[in-house]
Amino acid sequence: xxxxxxxxxxxxxxxxxxxxxxxxxxxxxxxxxxxxxxxxxxxxxxxxxxxxxxxxxxxxxxxxxxxxxxxxxxxxxxxxxxxxxxxxxxxxxxxxxxxxxxxxxxxxxxxxxxxxxxxxxxxxxxxxxxxxxxxxxxxxxxxxxxxxxxxxxxxxxxxxxxxxxxxxxxxxxxxxxxxxxxxxxxxxxxxxxxxxxxxxxxxxxxxxxxxxxxxxxxxxxxxxxxxxxxxxxxxxxxxxxxxxxxxxxxxxxxxxxxxxxxxxxxxxxxxxxxxxxxxxxxxxxxxxxxxxxxxxxxxxxxxxxxxxxxx
Amino acid sequence: xxxxxxxxxxxxxxxxxxxxxxxxxxxxxxxxxxxxxxxxxxxxxxxxxxxxxxxxxxxxxxxxxxxxxxxxxxxxxxxxxxxxxxxxxxxxxxxxxxxxxxxxxxxxxxxxxxxxxxxxxxxxxxxxxxxxxxxxxxxxxxxxxxxxxxxxxxxxxxxxxxxxxxxxxxxxxxxxxxxxxxxxxxxxxxxxxxxxxxxxxxxxxxxxxxxxxxxxxxxxxxxxxxxxxxxxxxxxxxxxxxxxxxxxxxxxxxxxxxxxxxxxxxxxxxxxxxxxxxxxxxx
Numbered sequence: 001x002x003x004x005x006x007x008x009x010x011x012x013x014x015x016x017x018x019x020x021x022x023x024x025x026x027x028x029x030x031x032x033x034x035x036x037x038x039x040x041x042x043x044x045x046x047x048x049x050x051x052x053x054x055x056x057x058x059x060x061x062x063x064x065x066x067x068x069x070x071x072x073x074x075x076x077x078x079x080x081x082x083x084x085x086x087x088x089x090x091x092x093x094x095x096x097x098x099x100x101x102x103x104x105x106x107x108x109x110x111x112x113x114x115x116x117x118x119x120x121x122x123x124x125x126x127x128x129x130x131x132x133x134x135x136x137x138x139x140x141x142x143x144x145x146x147x148x149x150x151x152x153x154x155x156x157x158x159x160x161x162x163x164x165x166x167x168x169x170x171x172x173x174x175x176x177x178x179x180x181x182x183x184x185x186x187x188x189x190x191x192x193x194x195x196x197x198x199x200x201x202x203x204x205x206x207x208x209x210x211x212x213x214x215x216x217x218x219x220x221x222x223x224x225x226x227x228x229x230x231x232x233x234x235x236x237x238x239x240x241x242x243x244x245x246x247x248x249x250x251x252x253x254x255x256x257x258x259x260x261x262x263x264x265x266x267x268x269x270x271x272x273x274x275x276x277x278x279x280x281x282x283x284x285x286x287x288x289x290x291x292x293x294x295x296x297x298x299x300x301x302x303x304x305x306x307x308x309x310x311x
Numbered sequence: 312x313x314x315x316x317x318x319x320x321x322x323x324x325x326x327x328x329x330x331x332x333x334x335x336x337x338x339x340x341x342x343x344x345x346x347x348x349x350x351x352x353x354x355x356x357x358x359x360x361x362x363x364x365x366x367x368x369x370x371x372x373x374x375x376x377x378x379x380x381x382x383x384x385x386x387x388x389x390x391x392x393x394x395x396x397x398x399x400x401x402x403x404x405x406x407x408x409x410x411x412x413x414x415x416x417x418x419x420x421x422x423x424x425x426x427x428x429x430x431x432x433x434x435x436x437x438x439x440x441x442x443x444x445x446x447x448x449x450x451x452x453x454x455x456x457x458x459x460x461x462x463x464x465x466x467x468x469x470x471x472x473x474x475x476x477x478x479x480x481x482x483x484x485x486x487x488x489x490x491x492x493x494x495x496x497x498x499x500x501x502x503x504x505x506x507x508x509x510x511x512x513x514x515x516x517x518x519x520x521x522x523x524x525x526x527x528x529x530x531x532x533x534x535x536x537x538x539x540x541x542x543x544x545x546x547x548x549x550x551x552x553x554x555x556x557x558x559x560x561x562x563x564x565x566x567x568x569x570x571x572x573x574x575x576x577x578x579x580x581x582x583x584x585x586x587x588x589x590x591x592x593x594x
Contacts, residue, residue, distance in 0.1 A: 026450075050446070050481075058439040058473035065443020068428065069451065070374075073443075088433055089470075093440055097421060097430045 004167035005142035008106050011163055012037030014149035015074060019045055022153060026050060026066060028075045030059050036076035036106050056081045060089035060103070067099040072153060078112070079105030079121035079162055083128055094158040095131035101159075102152050108162035109199050109249030110282055110290045117281035121162070126254025128160045129227050135180055136227040137161040138248075138256075140201030141171040144224050147178035155180055164199035164249070166287055171205060171222075183230035187212075189219035192309060193237035194301070196247040197223045197256045203291070204247040206298035211305060218245075218305060229259050231267075238270040245273045245305055249296065252276045273308045275301060315533050319362065323529035324592050326396060327357035328585065331558045333392025333405055335581045338573050341409020344417065346562065346571040349389035351493040351526070351553040352460055356393040358532040359458055368398040371425040377455050378428050378444050382437020383462035383491065384418040390427070391415050399426035435468025437461065438488070442478045445486040445546075456539070459488045464496030466507045472517065475546075479518025484540035488548045491526065493555035495566050514548045526551025560584060 019025045019041050026048045027033075027041045033051060034042075042049040050066075052059050056077060063073040075082060082103050083090065094101050105124055112119040128136055135155060139148040145163055152159040171186070183195075187208050196204030201222055208220045219241055221233055238244060244264070246257035257274030264270045277294045284290075291297050295304060315323070330353040338344045360366065364377040381390050388408070395402040400414075404424075407413040414423040418432025428444070431437045437459055445457040465471065478486055490510060498504055507513055511521040520541035524531040532551070539547040555569070556562035559581055562571065573581075 047450075052477050053480075055473035055477060057470045058442075058477055061436055061439020061470070061474065062443035062446065062477065064429075065440040065445070066447040068378075068440075068444055069447030071447050071450070089436060089439070092430055092433050093436055097440075 004169045006167050007142065007145055007163040008037040008165065010142045010145045011104060011149055012040050014146040016040040016044055018150055018153040019048065022072060024070055025072045025074065025153060028052065028059055028063055028073050030054055030056050030077045030081065032077055036104070038076055057086040057089050060086045061093050063101045064093035064097055064099040067101050072100055072102070074102045074104060076104040076106060078119060079108035079124050080119065083121065083124040083160065087127055090128065091131050095134050098133060099158060100156055103160045105160065105162045107165040109164055111165035111199060111287060113287040113290045114284055116284040120282055122251045122277050122282060123254070124160070124162055125226055125250050125256065126258065129254060129259065133157060134227065135159040135225065137180070137224060138198035138226055139163065139224050140196065140198055140222050141168050143170055143172040143174060143176055144178060147176070148224065151178055151180050162198060168199070169202050171202060178224070181225045181228045181230055183233040184222040184224070185219065185233065186222050187218070187220035189217035190241055191217045192243045192245065192305060193219040193221060193241045194245050194247060194305065195221045195223055195234070195256065195260060197226060199249045200247050200296050203296055203298045203301055207301035207305065210298060210302040216306065216309065223256060226256050226259055229263060231263060234260055234263055235268055238264055238268045243271050243308060245275060245308060247275045247296065247301055250276050252278050273304060275304055315362070315530055320530055321592065323354070323357045323361055323533070326361045327353040327529065328588050328592060329396045330356055330389050330392045332585050333395060333402070334388045335578070335585060336405050337388045337391065337408035337415065338571060339578055340406045343570065343572040344388055344408065345385040345569065346388070347495065347555040347568045348383060348386040348462060348491065348493065350557045350559060351555050352386055352389050352491050353557065354527045354529050355460060355489050355491070355532055355551060356389050358529055358536065360393045360397045362533050363536050364458065365455065366397070366426070368426065371399060375453055375455055378441070378457045380429050380437045380441040380444070380457065380459045381419060381431055382441070382459050383434065383465050384431030384437070386460065386462070386491070387417070387419045390419060394424065394426040397426070400424055434462070434465040435470040438471050438474035438478070441486060442474050442483060445478070445483040446481055449483065449485060455485065457486050459486070461488055461490050463490055463492040463494065463501050463507070463510070464504065466490070466510070467505045475514070475517040475519065478546045482544045483546045484544050486546040487536060487539040489526070490548060490550045491553055492550050493553045495555045495564070495569065497569050499566055510550050518545060519548045520545045521548045521550060523550040523552065526553035527557060558584065558588065
């Protein structure tokens with residue numbers, strides 16, 4: 001985990017690539033084009049960049065209408081403003097109408113740490129997950145962000161992808177195969193399973209390494225697609241390791257942990273420990289300190305796992 | 312401006328009546344439904360589908376077609392009737408309204424029937440969707456137009472004004488809205504509930520070119536709609552003054568016929584009034 005890259009810039013570079021491959025791809029911004037990584041696309045394809053100003057409800061409808069004419073709109077803005085704010089437009093105009101629109105929520109989770117609860121996004125997965133037919137991607141390193149951007153462009157149908165803001169370490173090799181809906185076993189192990197996603201995949205990764213040094217062999221699974229959830233990899237882990245710990249920068253309600261728990265409750269009841277933010281408006285401050293406040297730093301995750309194993 | 316012949320005028324009136332009869336037919340099947348707004352847009356839909364719009368029931372997805380978005384999705388009984396009359400699907404489908412899994416939900420679903428362009432019903436969505444269509448068509452260099460019907464009560468949804476502003480900013484002069492100003496909404500007169508008057512000034516302030524007509528006069532509808540864009544580079548809006556539940560004497564301009572739970576007596580009366588209208592139009 002030596003090299004790190006900025007997630008938004010990485011997305012922007014990948015968007016430029018998909019724009020070069022597919023002339024129907026258009027980029028839509030609601031005032032924050034460069035902040036959302038659209039700079040390179042805008043510079044290369046000015047006629048395919050559409051600026052709407054600060055109107056996130058209308059932008060989703062416009063994107064749906066554009067998609068009916070064969071365009072592949074990528075809408076990128078701050079995560080809560082493309083999920084919570086225009087939720088009904090997302091549900092009806094993208095979900096119910098099954099339009100081929102890609103929504104990218106940036107600075108998701110706690111990564112807009114100092115700006116406070118209005119700008120953090122801890123509920124985006126929970127609310128978008130209720131919409132039938134929408135794919136939810138939460139890539140865990142820059143390699144996944146790039147591959148996820150290509151995959152969502154190729155996928156026909158509405159997709160929501162969330163990305164953070166601080167630099168992310170590279171966890172996957174460039175030859176890594178990314179497939180929507182397929183989780184990845186990053187470390188083998190049979191004592192317990194850690195499932196990480198998105199911005200805190202690296203924390204789960206480091207926690208598994210801490211545990212390994214103490215003789216606890218945690219299987220590590222990267223779930224970059226929260227919907228559709230890779231049922232097989234989760235059920236297999238439940239059968240083979242008996243306990244599951246989920247790690248996400250999201251509310252405990254309705255996110256990765258919720259999705260895993262729903263699956264296991266129905267198909268293979270298994271003890272699950274969910275790590276994330278409980279029912280509250282998160283605090284504000286330096287990002288690392290916020291992660292620490294909610295038990296999302298690697299040593300804390302390792303400690304939670306040990307306690308869970310003893311219980 | 313395009314003038315129409317007396318024969319065309321007669322035909323468009325007849326099609327409006329067919330739409331009204333189709334609305335009553337669905338209400339009879341489903342016992343209840345949004346009748347008031349469906350009947351107030353019958354002439355506008357008649358002119359759109361039987362005179363103004365490039366649409367082909369044999370090839371409903373043709374790229375070069377004109378688009379219609381019923382932003383006030385609850386008026387869909389009239390849209391279903393117009394599409395059936397135009398030949399997009401068998402009129403017998405109208406008799407399924409209200410039944411389990413019918414292709415005619417109380418707000419339209421584009422995946423259930425050909426000819427429906429968007430899933431509207433939640434108010435304040437249609438104009439953004441239509442704007443996106445208009446923008447996409449322009450980007451592709453197509454001369455297709457996008458037509459929208461909005462309700463006057465619907466204008467209180469703030470999302471409309473986001474959409475209106477963006478349409479003007481992006482110079483979507485291939486976009487034409489009809490505001491069905493029947494002056495009523497569920498709880499009373501629109502001007503008393505939350506007035507958006509003067510409508511023409513509101514739209515003009517958002518960069519649109521506005522005209523006002525009698526929304527039941529097919530001659531005025533065709534003449535003005537075919538003159539759009541009223542100003543090059545600007546989206547156009549026609550404020551169509553209409554009467555809610557037009558054509559049903561006992562329901563006209565009455566607030567409690569927004570959604571109608573029909574009695575047998577009322578349905579019989581409605582049939583009589585449709586037959587009488589047919590005699591009046593003749594042909």
